[in-house]
Amino acid sequence: MRYHSLGRIPAKRHVQYRDPDASAENGNAPLLVEEVMGFEGFSGNESILYHLFSPCRVKDVGDFTKIELEEWVPDTHVHRLTHTRGLEPSGDSVLGRRVLQYNHDVEIGMCVPEREADYFYRDGEGDEVIFVHEGSGAVETVFGTLEYRKHDYIVIPRGTTYRFRFDEPQRWLTFYTPGEIETPNRYRNRYGQLLEHAPFSQRDFHPPAELLTHRDRGEHVVKVRVRGGYQDYVVDYNPLDVVGWDGYVYPYTFNIADFEPKAGRLHQPPPAHQTFQGPNFVICSFCPRMLDWDPQAVVLPYHHSNVQSEEVMYYVEGDYAARKGVEIGSFTLHPSGLPHGPQPGTVEKTLGMTRTDELAVMCDTFRPLKLTTLSRDLDDPSYAYSWYEDPVRA
Structure with missing residues (x-):
């Protein structure tokens, strides 16, 4: 994706940067905590975020729940039709995702959530694509608020802490991959820009438009997908505490009507x-x-x-x-x-x-x-x- 920035950031990386909205104590406002979120070690795309609190700060470690996919091995190898329209709403925006097909590269499923999650979520081991068959709302993320609508693809890179807010009932097609979700190589030039003959342009991809820095304290649960399961953590601050960020890694939407x-x-x-x-x-x-x-x-x-x-x-x-x-x-x-x-x-x-x-x-x-x-x-x-x-x- 192209370079993007929201909020306030210093002129240089890896330098002292103090909270611009905090009152100075002893002559100095508190230092912000810089986080580099990057792919392929330090060789891939990255973004740099500036937090009020250390993202390592944990008050309590909760339970680990293993993800169990129960395999069906049919007696016959044939073409198959799967009717999902009758699925009743169940679960929340994370645990309500129900896998239908999977291998080591991708999990494909449906989610018809009956409620929003009452916790924050972060996929620590893969990228996610959610196709919104029905519904609209907003994804509140560390990168800012990402509004979405019917027929949007929502692409969420690993490491992104977020939660959904619904405007109406939802029905999603979901993808998870331990790899990276990208636009096809053949659509991009050697600089990464989308080519003229690509079926979309950079204008069709929408990053978060507004960054809200949450300064409230209080306990919050952050559920993280890691090592084939969900690990719960309790933090004593709102994890959407970013003052500013810039880079090439962030969630975005792309509406299928723009293809x-x-x-x-x-x-x-x-x-x-x-x-x-x-x-x-x-x-x-x-x-x-x-x-x-x-x-x-x-x-x-x-x-x-x-x-x-x-x-x-x-x-x-x-x-x-x-x-x-x-x-x-x-x-x-x-x-x-x-x-x-x-x-x-x-x-x-x-x-x-x-x-x-x-x-x-x-x-x-x-x-x-x-x-x-x-x-x-x-x-x-x-x-x-x-x-x-x-x-x-x-």
Whole structure:
């Protein structure tokens, strides 16, 4: 991401910097605590934050709770349809996230929280992407307040302390990765700036707009994801105590409506829709757009074999013409080793169409995905047969 700054910071790094709003005692206001939050040791992107209190300050250490993902190993290897629309609200904005598919690179799930978390949260071992299918509100973070709305991707880098504030009921598609979430390499020049042919520009990415320095004291719980579990800490100050910061690491939003879809004379493959990259996976945005304009074009995706990847598609809005019987809020999983493509009758039905109103988020992984027991509970086994036509009726 591009350089950004909020609040007040000194002219140079690693120098004395005193609280500009505190009354001086003995001639000096209190020194602020500088924190360098960086990737790849000291070689990657970083931001520098100035705190009222040491971020190491802990009053009490609470419980550690291991994250348990219960795997479902199906008896058959087939294409799968997962209906999530009926999920009832449960949990909060963190513990209400329910994983459906996962591997060592990414966890994909849903969150329909019934309440805000009554604690602060920090993912200490991975980046997060939350796609807001429904809802709006604000994420209060150490980098400032990040407002979000329906169909925003919220990207939260590891190490960010935050909490959600809801304006209305929420429904999210969630991603977690122990790697980094980035814009695709091919969209950036050697300086990191997005190129002219990228499907978005820097103007479409929105960092926190306002930094509120919380000076109140009192006990707060900070829940941190580390070592495959959640560790609780109790601090005696509000952890959103940053006076100023600058750098290249911070949370941001990107609305799927700002993705500029590409169209061609003939069908464009999924990489044309890529939005983010992670280690061994990509996230793509399928948006309303013009369709192929060659008179002989087949406007639906051609049959293809996921020989080395798994395709997860989450259906957000509109009509995805290549699929029948797939409702909004559902997932399809087309696993590696099996070909997939348009279902019978859909190609002929769409010949001559000039545009599509589909809205979907896709994740392609390049290592096999495991399924959780929640996937089992929401599985529609009839989907595997949806390409079959009765020979007599046909």
